[in-house]
Amino acid sequence: MTVQTKMEKQIEHIVIESGARLDLYLAQHLSKLSRAAIQRLIADGFVLVDEKPRKPSYRVQSGEKIFVRVPPPEQTTLCAEKIPLDILYEDDDVIVINKSAGMVVHPAAGYASGTLANAILAHAPHISVGGAERPGIVHRLDRDTSGVMLIAKNDAAMRALQTQFKNQNVHKTYLALVHGSIKPPQGKIDAPIGRDRKNRQRMAIVTRGKARNAITVYRTLATLADYSLVQAEPQTGRTHQIRVHLEFLGFPVVGDAMYGRKKNSLGMARQFLHAWKIEFALPRDGRVVSFIAPLAEDLRAALRELGFDLNKLK
Numbered sequence: 232m233t234v235q236t237k238m239e240k241q242i243e244h245i246v247i248e249s250g251a252r253l254d255l256y257l258a259q260h261l262s263k264l265s266r267a268a269i270q271r272l273i274a275d276g277f278v279l280v281d282e283k284p285r286k287p288s289y290r291v292q293s294g295e296k297i298f299v300r301v302p303p304p305e306q307t308t309l310c311a312e313k314i315p316l317d318i319l320y321e322d323d324d325v326i327v328i329n330k331s332a333g334m335v336v337h338p339a340a341g342y343a344s345g346t347l348a349n350a351i352l353a354h355a356p357h358i359s360v361g362g363a364e365r366p367g368i369v370h371r372l373d374r375d376t377s378g379v380m381l382i383a384k385n386d387a388a389m390r391a392l393q394t395q396f397k398n399q400n401v402h403k404t405y406l407a408l409v410h411g412s413i414k415p416p417q418g419k420i421d422a423p424i425g426r427d428r429k430n431r432q433r434m435a436i437v438t439r440g441k442a443r444n445a446i447t448v449y450r451t452l453a454t455l456a457d458y459s460l461v462q463a464e465p466q467t468g469r470t471h472q473i474r475v476h477l478e479f480l481g482f483p484v485v486g487d488a489m490y491g492r493k494k495n496s497l498g499m500a501r502q503f504l505h506a507w508k509i510e511f512a513l514p515r516d517g518r519v520v521s522f523i524a525p526l527a528e529d530l531r532a533a534l535r536e537l538g539f540d541l542n543k544l545k
Contacts, residue, residue, distance in 0.1 A: 311353035378506025391514035408503035417450035
């Protein structure tokens, strides 16, 4: 039963089959809400099972009554801004963009405007998924990392893409220029990442306490003087993962103000890290597609200075 008021929607549901996680069960039966939205409702106390709050991982039992309150949509303070977007692909479900360096993905302290979220809202004004301040944002890139990103245009697409990310069915390839001749030239970095205890703005390799597993596969594409051009494929999605892992290996990203070296950065004003390629299944028909985001001119200039043949990246 669903009751709609001017302020909120109230839903009552009787569980028929036992065993499913509460968040998954509701995501299957409330098709208009994403799993992330349901988890937020559970965390905020808007979901009761037999009049008791439960965790998202709670296993529902046949005959239990689930009561869900869906509050009215958040009133966003996010303003649409006509900021140019480099769109690689767009359909009714997704937008694939090449994010420019220097652009913050969504509003944060010190960045109330000029973000990708502002630009997306202007390009697709009816988009509503991802939260009031994060319209359509499925994943993120650091401010000074350029490259390919996915945007969901509706709840169904958001759920489908989130599931692909969770199941590691989205394959991302980055290009990074690092200091030194990287050794071994290819391999897998398996080192957990957590907050740096001394500097909370940084991430670090953490062997105890609050750390999350992190895996990056890499291979060297070229050795250029005292630098290496590396292809990196993160198998997990931790904050600053590639930057932290390459520093841990002893070959920090050129131009990285937080994890890199101040000297010999080729005049780079930002880190040489670019989300080059992404492969995923289109939400509507399941067709697997891939997109490449061309390198920005500052990165191309650095490679030309080192004598790298840019045609090798085509």
